[in-house]
Amino acid sequence: xxxxxxxxxxxxxxxxxxxxxxxxxxxxxxxxxxxxxxxxxxxxxxxxxxxxxxxxxxxxxxxxxxxxxxxxxxxxxxxxxxxxxxxxxxxxxxxxxxxxxxxxxxxxxxxxxxxxxxxxxxxxxxxxxxxxxxxxxxxxxxxxxxxxxxxxxxxxxxxxxxxxxxxxxxxxxxxxxxxxxxxxxxxxxxxxxxxxxxxxxxxxxxxxxxxxxxxxxxxxxxxxxxxxxxxxxxxxxxxxxxxxxxxxxxxxxxxxxxxxxxxxxxxxxxxxxxxxxxxxxxxxxxxxxxxxxxxxxxxxxxxxxxxxxxxxxxxxxxxxxxxxxxxxxxxxxxxxxxxxxxxxxxxxxxxxxxxxxxxxxxxxxxxxxxxxxxxxxxxxxxxxxxxxxxxxxxxxxxxxxxxxxxxx
Amino acid sequence: xxxxxxxxxxxxxxxxxxxxxxxxxxxxxxxxxxxxxxxxxxxxxxxxxxxxxxxxxxxxxxxxxxxxxxxxxxxxxxxxxxxxxxxxxxxxxxxxxxxxxxxxxxxxxxxxxxxxxxxxxxxxxxxxxxxxxxxxxxxxxxxxxxxxxxxxxxxxxxxxxxxxxxxxxxxxxxxxxxxxxxxxxxxxxxxxxxxxxxxxxxxxxxxxxxxxxxxxxxxxxxxxxxxxxxxxxxxxxxxxxxxxxxxxxxxxxxxxxxxxxxxxxxxxxxxxxxxxxxxxxxxxxxxxxxxxxxxxxxxxxxxxxxxxxxxxxxxxxxxxxxxxxxxxxxxxxxxxxxxxxxxxxxxxxxxxxxxxxxxxxxxxxxxxxxxxxxxxxxxxxxxxxxxxxxxxxxxxxxxxxxxxxxxx
Numbered sequence: 081x082x083x084x085x086x087x088x089x090x091x092x093x094x095x096x097x098x099x100x101x102x103x104x105x106x107x108x109x110x111x112x113x114x115x116x117x118x119x120x121x122x123x124x125x126x127x128x129x130x131x132x133x134x135x136x137x138x139x140x141x142x143x144x145x146x147x148x149x150x151x152x153x154x155x156x157x158x159x160x161x162x163x164x165x166x167x168x169x170x171x172x173x174x175x176x177x178x179x180x181x182x183x184x185x186x187x188x189x190x191x192x193x194x195x196x197x198x199x200x201x202x203x204x205x206x207x208x209x210x211x212x213x214x215x216x217x218x219x220x221x222x223x224x225x226x227x228x229x230x231x232x233x234x235x236x237x238x239x240x241x242x243x244x245x246x247x248x249x250x251x252x253x254x255x256x257x258x259x260x261x262x263x264x265x266x267x268x269x270x271x272x273x274x275x276x277x278x279x280x281x282x283x284x285x286x287x288x289x290x291x292x293x294x295x296x297x298x299x300x301x302x303x304x305x306x307x308x309x310x311x312x313x314x315x316x317x318x319x320x321x322x323x324x325x326x327x328x329x330x331x332x333x334x335x336x337x338x339x340x341x342x343x344x345x346x347x348x349x350x351x352x353x354x355x356x357x358x359x360x361x362x363x364x365x366x367x368x369x370x371x372x373x374x375x376x377x378x379x380x381x382x383x384x385x386x387x388x389x390x391x392x393x394x395x396x397x398x399x400x401x402x403x404x405x406x407x408x409x410x411x412x413x414x415x416x417x418x419x420x421x422x423x424x425x426x427x428x429x430x431x432x433x434x435x436x437x438x439x440x441x442x443x444x445x446x447x448x449x450x451x452x453x454x455x456x457x458x459x460x461x462x463x464x465x466x467x468x469x470x471x472x473x474x475x476x477x478x479x480x481x482x483x484x485x486x487x488x
Numbered sequence: 489x490x491x492x493x494x495x496x497x498x499x500x501x502x503x504x505x506x507x508x509x510x511x512x513x514x515x516x517x518x519x520x521x522x523x524x525x526x527x528x529x530x531x532x533x534x535x536x537x538x539x540x541x542x543x544x545x546x547x548x549x550x551x552x553x554x555x556x557x558x559x560x561x562x563x564x565x566x567x568x569x570x571x572x573x574x575x576x577x578x579x580x581x582x583x584x585x586x587x588x589x590x591x592x593x594x595x596x597x598x599x600x601x602x603x604x605x606x607x608x609x610x611x612x613x614x615x616x617x618x619x620x621x622x623x624x625x626x627x628x629x630x631x632x633x634x635x636x637x638x639x640x641x642x643x644x645x646x647x648x649x650x651x652x653x654x655x656x657x658x659x660x661x662x663x664x665x666x667x668x669x670x671x672x673x674x675x676x677x678x679x680x681x682x683x684x685x686x687x688x689x690x691x692x693x694x695x696x697x698x699x700x701x702x703x704x705x706x707x708x709x710x711x712x713x714x715x716x717x718x719x720x721x722x723x724x725x726x727x728x729x730x731x732x733x734x735x736x737x738x739x740x741x742x743x744x745x746x747x748x749x750x751x752x753x754x755x756x757x758x759x760x761x762x763x764x765x766x767x768x769x770x771x772x773x774x775x776x777x778x779x780x781x782x783x784x785x786x787x788x789x790x791x792x793x794x795x796x797x798x799x800x801x802x803x804x805x806x807x808x809x810x811x812x813x814x815x816x817x818x819x820x821x822x823x824x825x826x827x828x829x830x831x832x833x834x835x836x837x838x839x840x841x842x843x844x845x846x847x848x849x850x851x852x853x854x855x856x857x858x859x860x861x862x863x864x865x866x867x868x869x870x871x872x873x874x875x876x877x878x879x880x881x882x883x884x885x886x887x888x889x890x891x892x893x894x895x896x
Contacts, residue, residue, distance in 0.1 A: 129816065130812065130815035130816045131814070131815040131816070131820075131821070131823060132812060132814070132815035132823045145798065159808075161495055161808070162808060162811055162823070162840075162843055162844050164824075164842075164843070164844050179682075196510075196808070196842070197808030197809075197811070197812070198807070198844065198845040199845065217744065298827040308812060309811075309812055309815060318825050368606075380836050388792070390887075393888065399570070399606065400567075400570060400604070400605030400606050401605075403540050403605070403606075404538065404540060404605070404716060404717055406539070406540070407539040407540035407717060408537065408538045408539070415537070415539060415540045415570070416572075432570075432606070434572075435570055435572070436570050436571065436572050436606060437570065437606040437607065441606075455752055473890055476888060477885050477888050477889070478883060479798075479888070480798055480801065480883055480885050480887070480888060481885070
């Protein structure tokens with residue numbers, strides 16, 4: 081498997097584009113994206129678990145129920161959440177506008193929205209922008225880039241990736257784009273991730289592959305723990321790679337799962353690194369656990385703890401906070417056997433052994449924790465061999481500034 | 489029931505005192521406290537749910553198992569947590585030192601510790617300070633104040649309260665002191681609350697009264713959600729008020745419960761108000777719920793949300809964040825019937841009705857949210873009539889500064 085360029089348009093048979101349609105007041109950035117396959121795709125989606133769901137989530141879930149999709153239309157600048165019946169109608173009109181322009185069934189169109197909650201979506205601007213949006217479509221990186229820009233809100237970096245691998249000698253590609261600085265934005269409703277692939281794969285297997293990959297990537301990243309009303313991950317598979325269709329849980333399926341997981345992890349890390357106000361990407365790996373769920377619960381508690389996050393900002397080797405966070409995670413483990421060490425480009429420093437302090441150089445620890453990417457490595461020395469990795473970021477003044485500022 | 493002065497020493501038959509024994513390097517603040525009843529007390533305790541428990545928690549739980557206690561010795565500057573067998577021995581030596589000096593059984597002494605995690609406790613300093621500590625005991629506000637000062641770590645305000653009420657014509661008093669700016673401190677292990685009363689009450693009723701009061705007070709306050717390794721709430725009842733002993737679930741028991749709940753709520757509010765870096769006390773009340781647990785889960789999710797907390801700091805009427813937090817709380821409710829309003833000394837402003845936006849004056853909202861004490865009032869308009877109130881604080885630059893700074 082190798083990293084390649086092209087993002088959403090890396091796989092064969094996909095076009096993407098984006099325009100400014102006026103949902104955002106300022107035209108300094110595109111706000112309407114379209115991603116299209118030149119043939120109907122096998123599709124799978126995962127959606128926010130928030131009880132308050134945006135209209136786009138409800139409509140996309142309905143349209144993808146049959147496991148089929150050909151296009152995704154997505155706006156930024158307005159979440160179309162807490163907007164009632166009018167919001168649902170607006171989301172349906174977005175799908176219809178794209179379907180009409182593309183000459184396909186509205187149910188083959190998924191809808192994404194991100195932006196302010198509780199404000200009516202000016203859907204007529206989407207409708208009148210369709211001709212221009214269609215014109216913006218292209219099958220190259222430009223197309224991908226325009227679509228990604230149109231998805232972004234307060235993101236400071238583009239979150240994109242693509243990989244290529246082989247199935248029975250056929251090159252297969254997966255491309256992806258994501259927006260969101262983790263779970264939380266001023267009142268932006270947050271994470272959207274769209275994935276394209278030219279693999280040929282049966283709907284149930286595509287669905288299970290997506291669930292597994294998301295569990296080990298997006299579900300293991302946190303900037304703050306707030307789960308938004310609009311979160312959505314969609315994958316479209318058009319089969320143009322010509323690989324023998326993946327129809328059972330075999331070696332090819334496992335290869336596809338590994339590639340998809342890598343794609344999702346690349347985006348998850350990018351989201352954590354771009355966490356609001358973040359200066360560091362914090363990776364926590366828990367090993368020696370009785371099972372993966374225990375390891376995941378512990379690692380997530382550590383990267384989620386505000387005091388661990390603030391210590392990372394201060395490059396403070398404050399390991400007591402790590403044991404404290406593990407202790408209230410709800411996971412079952414033996415504090416007396418835990419060891420903790422910090423690692424980064426600047427080196428490695430063990431700080432805790434058998435649940436208690438060990439002497440270490442504060443100077444070395446500070447330089448290790450002062451890097452842009454730092455790792456918290458925890459060994460439970462428990463019966464099992466299971467491990468899990470979660471990603472987060474530090475808690476900074478800018479986080480407070482971004483989220484304390486007035487809506488604008 | 490009326491508020492009175494005196495704190496821990498307000499009830500009859502209690503003395504308190506505090507000294508600097510050298511656990512804290514600087515002698516600018518006392519670091520060793522003693523609270524004593526002149527006779528053995530009926531006692532009850534509640535302890536941290538963190539899997540990582542400080543030695544003081546383990547020893548106090550053991551000593552109070554029989555529901556009897558006469559004295560509490562407590563140090564600040566060292567949490568005596570993650571310190572292994574030596575830590576347990578140190579906690580036992582603290583209890584023994586106090587018991588010997590007071591001429592009582594070590595099992596009648598509870599131990600509290602708060603401060604840095606993972607550093608050995610210099611217990612010999614506690615032992616050699618005993619004569620001076622005994623000398624510092626007094627039955628007035630001075631004594632209470634010295635003990636409270638010795639419990640404090642990064643607290644910026646004294647958290648103390650006392651009430652008086654009548655049981656069959658006898659005046660009964662409850663006094664209390666607490667330390668902790670919520671669940672989280674740099675690496676301070678956090679909340680301690682000691683309560684004294686001269687009420688005569690049977691052990692099982694004292695225990696159930698404490699559990700109910702704590703559930704509705706300390707368990708409904710959050711600064712950040714981190715539950716420390718040292719949290720402890722203890723109540724000592726010496727019976728000197730001479731009231732007919734409370735031995736069943738009757739009107740007198742309910743009066744006692746109401747008074748104890750008020751005492752705990754006073755301290756819980758003080759803890760939230762003194763949250764690290766906090767500029768505002770945020771009170772969230774959820775009503776119209778099917779049951780109290782649902783109301784509590786929703787209110788706690790709102791005051792715990794970093795984006796709600798940051799919005800409060802910015803005085804931003806960002807109600808979408810409130811619905812979002814309610815939505816991921818896990819509680820069952822209908823978003824479509826929710827109404828939200830903000831209230832403070834500056835007035836009241838409804839911002840959301842039936843789960844959707846309603847027009848409001850941003851100017852008024854800003855002035856309402858700019859006060860030191862603000863309320864978020866949520867009506868679920870659900871079948872039930874249950875409600876619950878939780879307390880928190882805003883998220884500020886100073887929170888990050890305090891927690892990002894190096895240990896010192």
